[in-house]
Amino acid sequence: MKLTVVGGGSTYTPELIDGFARLRATLPVDELVLVDPAADRLELVGGLARRILAKQGHDGRVVTTSDLDAAVDGADAVLLQLRVGGQAARERDETWPLECGCVGQETTGAGGLAKALRTVPVVLDIAERVRRANPDAWIIDFTNPVGIVTRALLRAGHRAVGLCNVAIGLQRTFAALLGVAPADVHLDHVGLNHLTWETGVRLGGPGGEDVLPRLLAEHGDALAARLRLPRPLLDRLGVVPSYYLRYYYAHDEVVDELRAKPSRAAEVAEMERRLLEMYGDPALDEKPALLAERGGAYYSEAAVDLAAALLGGAGSPYQVVNTYNRGTLPFLPDDAVIEVPAAVGAEGASPLPVAAVDPLYAGLMASVTAYEDLALDAALRGGRDRVLRALLAHPLVGQYTYAERLTDLLLAHNREHLTWA
Structure with a gap:
């Protein structure tokens, strides 16, 4: 089995390699190709990847290359974890929206739109090259904004599934609080990527006992602290929102916090510098503890599980993924990309039925x-007016004067990545 990781020079990659090594019975990878244009990073990450596999007794081969076509040739699955513009672009995404009093964040709001505009054309080019190399290959998208990118891939007819680590992180949190194995916890997880709610936590499978009321009653303070939301809000909602909902439920508070401290991008850039120094140590043969602070927790477990199921292996039959709505949520278009539990197999992902959704979340x-539809249109066709329309539609922007100013700022900071600007 050959797997290719586009963006293989990312400091995330050793987390992924560790998962491939530990879970080789689930996903027996013979050849792992890491492709990245940054040759210096790729050499460091590739060296550590080989040492991790060797230490854990995995006999798979690690290949590093900057040649995308060679990397995807014959690949059974291709994982996308690229960042167009690198941490420098992320730094800008997180700062210029603050000039208008709007959240600066790389996956939502104006910053998220900027990332989508930079990313969608690049991903679609990669996907076309994957299709030419092997039309049966699966594309697993971990590249943000996952919902918009996955929608672009599916609309273009690619065999693609979007993946996020929010659900698996909450599954692990709930399992620890309940004192059970993570595999025993099934989430009633509903929404869009980075806009989700846990409306039920079931033991034993999709039809199991819902213990969410007990979790909120016994561990509400701990959950509220993890989400940085007030405990009374969780009690009133009766659900557990994703921590990304804080950008909506406490928008002005978050803006004040972001203005008062260095950006997350600056923190991550320093972390990456230290990680790459560690990766260059020939004695290091395991992922360092610092990597846990980088983000992407449990990404490897989720990626292995999804790839194994898609490739006919031993992956879990039910997984939380990003895929077409297909009537699952009747208040959304069929071609909206939603993030819900799905039955996953060699034919792809089919969402499981979802109970009626509270209007508070459905709205x-x-x-x-609607914003994501307009954002994808802007990413595919370009144009200042399309960018403005997307920003006007976003609940975190909305006001015309803000949208006008943010459009100008977005274009000014991203011209080098937008061929039409």
């Missing part, structure tokens, strides 16, 4: 879906 989902 926000519908609003953000």
Whole structure:
């Protein structure tokens, strides 16, 4: 089995390699290709990847290359984890929206739109090259904004599934609080990527006992602290929102916090510098503890599980993924990309039935879906007016004067990545 990781020079990659090594019975990878244009990073990450596999007794071969066509040739699955513009672009995404009093964040709001505009054309080019190399290959997208990128891939007819680590992180949190194995916890997880709610936590499978009321009653303070939301809000909602909902439920508070401290991008850039120094140590043969602070927790487990299921292996039959709505949420278009539990197999992902959704969540989902549709249109066709329309539609922007100013700022900071600007 050959797997290719586009963006293989990322400091995330050793987390992924560790998962491939530990979970080789689930996903027996013979050849792992790491492709990245940054040759210096790729050499460091590739060296550590080989040492991790060797230490854990995995006999798979690690290949590093900057040649995308060679990397995807014959690949059974291609994982996308690229960042167009690198951490420098992320730094800008997180700062210029603050000039208008709007959240600066790389996956949502104006910053998220900028990332989508930079990313979608690049991903679609990669996907076409994957299709030419092997039309049966699966594309697993971990590249943000996952919902918009996955929607672009599916609309273009690619065999693609979007993946995020939010659900698996909450599954692990709930399992620890309940004192059970993570595999025993099934989430009633509903929404869009980075806009989700846990409306049920079931033991034993999709039809199991819902213990969410007990979790909120016994561990509400701990959950509220993890999400940085007030405990009374969780009690009133009766659900556990993704921590990304804090950008909506506490928008002005978050803006004040972001203005008062260095950006997350600056923190990550320093972390990456230290990680790459560690990766260059020939004695290091395991992922360093610092990597846990980089983000992407449990990404490897989720990626292995998804790839194994898609490739006919031993992956879990039910997984939380990003895929077409297909009537699952009747208030959204069929071609909206939603993030819900799905039956996953060699034919792809089919969403499981979802109970009626509270209008409190359904309304926000519908609003953000409309924004994502406009954002994808802007990414595919370009144009200042399309960017403005997307920003006007986003619940975190909305006001005309803000949208006008943010459009100008977005274009000014991203011209080198936008061929039409």
